[in-house]
Amino acid sequence: MGLCHAKPVKIPETQLDNQVINTENTQNLPNNLPQSNNNNENVKKTPKFPFYSPSPLQNWFKNSPSSVKSTPHRFLKGPFPAASPAKHIRALLARRHGLVKPNEASIPEGSEECEIGLDKHFGYSKHFVNNYEIGEEIGRGHFGYTCCGKGKKGSLKGVDVAIKVIPKAKMTTAIAIEDVRREVKILRALTGNQNLVQFYEAYEDDENVYVVMELCQGGELLDRILSRGGKYPEDDAKAVMVQILSVVAYCHLQGVVHRDLKPENFLFTSKDDHSPLKAIDFGLSDYVKPDERLNDIVGSAYYVAPEVLHRSYGTEADMWSIGVIAYILLCGSRPFWARTESGIFRAVLKADPTFDEAPWPSLSPEAQDFVKRLLNKDYRKRLTAAQALSHPWLSGFPDIKIPQDMIVYRLVRAYICSSSLRKAALGALAKTLTVPQLTYLKEQFQMLSPSKNGYISLQNFKIAVVRNATEAIKDSRVIEYVNMVSSLQYRKMDFEEFCAAAISVHQLEAMDTWEQHARRAYELFEKDGNRPIMIEELASELGLSPAVPVHVVLQDWIRHSDGKLSFLGFVRLLHGVSSRTFQKA
Template sequence: MGLCTSKPNSSNSDQTPARNSPLPASESVKPSSSSVNGEDQCVTTTNNEGKKSPFFPFYSPSPAHYFFSKKTPARSPATNSTNSTPKRFFKRPFPPPSPAKHIRAVLARRHGSVKPNSSAIPEGSEAEGGGVGLDKSFGFSKSFASKYELGDEVGRGHFGYTCAAKFKKGDNKGQQVAVKVIPKAKMTTAIAIEDVRREVKILRALSGHNNLPHFYDAYEDHDNVYIVMELCEGGELLDRILSRGGKYTEEDAKTVMIQILNVVAFCHLQGVVHRDLKPENFLFTSKEDTSQLKAIDFGLSDYVRPGKALRLYAICKLRFQNLETSICLYALTIAFADERLNDIVGSAYYVAPEVLHRSYSTEADIWSVGVIVYILLCGSRPFWARTESGIFRAVLKADPSFDDPPWPLLSSEARDFVKRLLNKDPRKRLTAAQALSHPWIKDSNDAKVPMDILVFKLMRAYLRSSSLRKAALRALSKTLTVDELFYLREQFALLEPSKNGTISLENIKSALMKMATDAMKDSRIPEFLGQLSALQYRRMDFEEFCAAALSVHQLEALDRWEQHARCAYELFEKEGNRPIMIDELASELGLGPSVPVHAVLHDWLRHTDGKLSFLGFVKLLHGVSSRTIKAH
């Protein structure tokens, strides 16, 4: 929300910076509702209708451009930054241009800055002129001027600015707050207006978490929208990093990461993805070293909803009635468990690979957190290039370096933690709750594992699986290490099992309702409870819960995955692997008559005895999906 001190804007440059050459402070843009801080900017493109801004300086360099100078110059609000950036060289040539190569053109169209011949066909409401005819009435209170006295400006962005203010009267008279002012004249499209509505709705719903600034209210008059928030006077996380010479010790980095991961886990549980996590968007409440960290700027945030799978299933059932219900529903719930977002938004150095592929969900936030902790620990960006398109290619193809100092001197747990957050496959990336369960963090005093939305997604898939796959998952769960079981034990305990150590649908409902905000109530509770209805008439003990809630994809990301899989297969062999015909296996998996079962399943069985092969066992753990079928 840009509640932090402003920094001057500088012009963009695609020139290659020398190791100690000055760089501009910002090169990026945000939509109208996203920021009021001159450096707190991002890129946003979409395939939706509309345009947002008359210009686009594009992406900003990472805060790490300050870090490798031997002496970190003090930043002045009156001058451009003269700090330096490390020049990172890759060991192999850049791959071909990324899918994001057309971002400039799309961004220009969305922001209404299309030049002649730069875009042949405007998209939808992009043809609108200056917001003429748009309804800019939000229904917010119009009493701002009577309640608050507006003070000095403390931050400015492309679509608004932030001012200090104080209460004029009442119990809070004289108390200071931060006010984000968004001029209605900047809202030239329906998208811009909807962004403001959504930002206020999300802030109102999520307010109350320790690591979110208190939201007071939203107001409007003829000219502006005013969002009144808690004033955080401790500065940005970026400023603290700089004051420490560019990096944190492991212990201090843990303290920061615990707070970041807690608020991210909370947002994800409610069905909200932030989409612009970076050091500039975390503020300290005071100048004290022990002050709380608060996440700000929800202008790019959005909801991810689990209803898309059900809608697609209904469509497929009508159109393809020869497909059996089980395989259709299973494939769709695996592939479309959450509604996928497709706007390319965020800040270049923090944007996740799947965002550039225009299909992503909450996992994109975790990637951004991984970039932040990489910077905290070593003072350098994990991905760097001379141009924005080069940055995208690096994010998509390059691997972060863990060979240069100080990485060899850091703990193996710290390196593993960062690597598991920066996995390019979002399915293999840790969730925020899992990250808080990681050995690097879990023993810290303030580290408490919150409820993880992934548990319910995995349970939903498990309950719809065949008995054969459930048996395979139970075998795999018996190979989990103590560290891997720690997370599952914490999640099981949060569901408050009965005295006999079992849970039911009522336990899940009760646990979710305790954590629910209006955001969750609007988008998650009904769908999740409906999709877990199989637990309504039975109970699940911890052993089965481990099988239901483990992630095969995340285990695959571990170096010891082969050992896990082999041990699990040995257990499966002893506990019930039996001869099975392909047709029987197809029936067990729910494959309908229209599926080429022999082509799909021919390598799942051993030809010698007809039992499930190791390859078949591993594929069974992943389940039959639409991808499996399409491959044949």
């Protein structure tokens, strides 16, 4: 697509061993790239008190070369290459679709040999030629290409459309066939959201599958960014982010994770400056339940989340990608970059994006906080799409509709299964929430249709989801999860208890004000909920097994002076400590 004018990361030669240069990204780069003079390392603030926050990510890279601590500023002064997948992502996709050449090396992923006699009949209509005329090619992806076209008859007669053509010759594995089937199924199920490309119909013949969709003639978000000099003003960036978050929140509620969110996969419907934005390309999308983790590595290198590389991820991976897009929109540079694709991965895993260089100091603190809370390497601390729409940076933006948030269902389930002591601790923490946080929770509570006296039952959770369900929610088995939550035996909740149940301790911990929240909550807990407690009773409250040496691991949880829960114990309790946690320690 063009050149990338950027500052290179200086990596010692010893760290470049075994790296494969992505010539597609580097062969056209100018030789006189400006050198980075940013030698300062980002210093993370350490909290003034100990707290329990185990990392969910194992360090599988202990023997790998260490990466730079921060990423130098790289302005997008001109067109840059499309964010191609890193080498092993390409290898996995090639294996997935049976495109590995006989002598081509790839990461071993188990036996996925091409099958003979694959059933390539999808059951789609075979009358494509009768209904549409196909025009010139307008885009090309990994395993297909897109053409413009025009309807010949029916309601789409004379209407310009986009036609994605997927050759059956490239479907050489059962997985490749299932990917196509799932993409069509997802598009068909999710059609109806204003920021998702309109799906019309799928056809097939002996050679191809044809997916007929709305034609978006305004170009890619990436091209619009570059035409504006590489970045957006804050107000314009807000308009883009609201549309992206709206469609992603819609997908996540239905149990669909996109897995390839990037500026190239958002198109404007027209050339107008205020044209609606549409999400496209669900070829890598998949279904995921709220309590499920995916493990196959797919996506694009610049936008891939750390947990994807660790092969354990859910919908939070999409939120990381949105954070990268927001970073680019606001400052015109990539948060993670290197001259090689493996270097990009090291930056994603190890480096922290810089917020010290221009234009970040001139941007609002709310904008910086918004991006930082999306680019948190701990997926538990990342904002969901619904929470991001409720963020103070977007407050006041017209016509924002906050959808249901499935994280509420997960948190309420965990709360119900918690000990009475932890419920009291969470109740104290909920009383420290700010007005924006309470606003988000109030909206979530109201969507559950509380009774006139202000109470909800667990059946309200099921009713609310069914009200907004599509066919996708059945295929993703999210409805099974909701049924399980609604079947739990628990009393009715008022708004105050709902706040305690739906609060995410990990997300609060990611905020600069976390220490104030924790200290204030402990003060309230001391007055209302703290009481003398024996170590054996505490172990029972936490559900610890007899095999756990409770006197050793819990002795600093209780004050020796009066036998009450200490501040350290209180903070650890908030995080939902279990016997599994101690077994890992």
